[in-house]
C-alpha cells in the first residue's frame with residue numbers, strides 16, 4: 001500500500017491530515033523539494049539535500065533530520081509504490097500557531113513526504129512557451145511553497161496553449177515558471193547565472209556538469225530578451241521534465257521550429273548519465 005510520511009508516522013494518504021492553523025495553510029510558510037527516483041534510486045540525493053538545507057536556513061528553520069534519516073524515510077516511501085520511476089515530494093512548514101505573522105509562535109515544524117509515480121510526459125517533439133514579465137518576489141532562490149505567482153504564470157501559458165512561461169525581469173531572462181532556461185546561439189550554450197531571481201535547479205547544474213565533462217562549454221551569463229528571441233534553440237530543464245526543447249515562443253517558431261540538433265545530443269548525454277547512475 002502506498003504510504004506517506006507525516007510527522008514521524010507512515011500512513012495511507014487518505015489518513016494523513018494537518019491542522020487548519022498550520023502556517024503552511026494560512027501563510028504558505030514553508031519550503032519543499034521535488035526529487036526524482038529512477039529505477040527506485042533517489043537521483044542527486046546530496047544536491048537536493050543541500051538545496052533543502054539552504055531553503056530552510058533562508059526561512060530561519062532548522063533541518064529536522066540528518067541526511068541519513070531523510071534517506072531512510074525515502075527508502076520506505078519508495079518501497080511502498082509499485083512503479084520504479086517516482087517523484088518524491090517533501091514539504092516542511094513552520095507548523096501550527098495562532099494566525100499571527102510572528103514566527104516565534106510556532107515551535108514544531110510539520111514534516112510531510114510522499115513518493116508518487118512520476119507523471120512523465122513525452123515532450124521530445126518540443127513544447128510551446130510564452131514569455132511573461134517575472135511577477136514573482138525577490139527570493140526565487142528559496143524553494144518556498146508560496147507558489148501563487150508560478151501557478152498563475154502556468155495558467156497563463158495554458159490559456160495560450162503553451163506549457164511553460166519564460167520569465168523576463170528588467171529585460172533579462174530569469175527562468176521558467178517551474179524550470180530553468182538554456183538557449184543556444186551559433187552552437188554556444190548559455191543559461192542565466194544563479195542569483196536571487198533564479199532557483200538553483202538540480203537539473204540545470206547537472207546539465208552544466210555533464211557538458212563540462214564532455215568539454216562542451218556552457219556560459220552562465222545573462223540572457224537579454226532580445227537574445228531569447230533570436231536563439232537557435234531554447235531548452236527548459238527540471239527534475240520531472242528533464243531537458244525539454246521549446247519549439248514555439250509566443251506562437252513564433254524557435255529556430256527551425258523543431259527540436260534542435262544540439263538538444264538531441266545533449267539530451268542523449270543526460271539520458272546516458274541517468275542510466276549509468278541508476279543501474
Ligand SMILES: Cc1ncc(COP(=O)(O)O)c(C=O)c1O
Pocket residue numbers: 034175176177178179180198199200201202203204237238239240
Ligand atoms: C522556479 C523553478 N525553477 C527551476 C526549477 C527546476 O529545478 P529542478 O531541476 O531542481 O527540478 C523548478 C522546479 O520545479 C522551479 O520551480
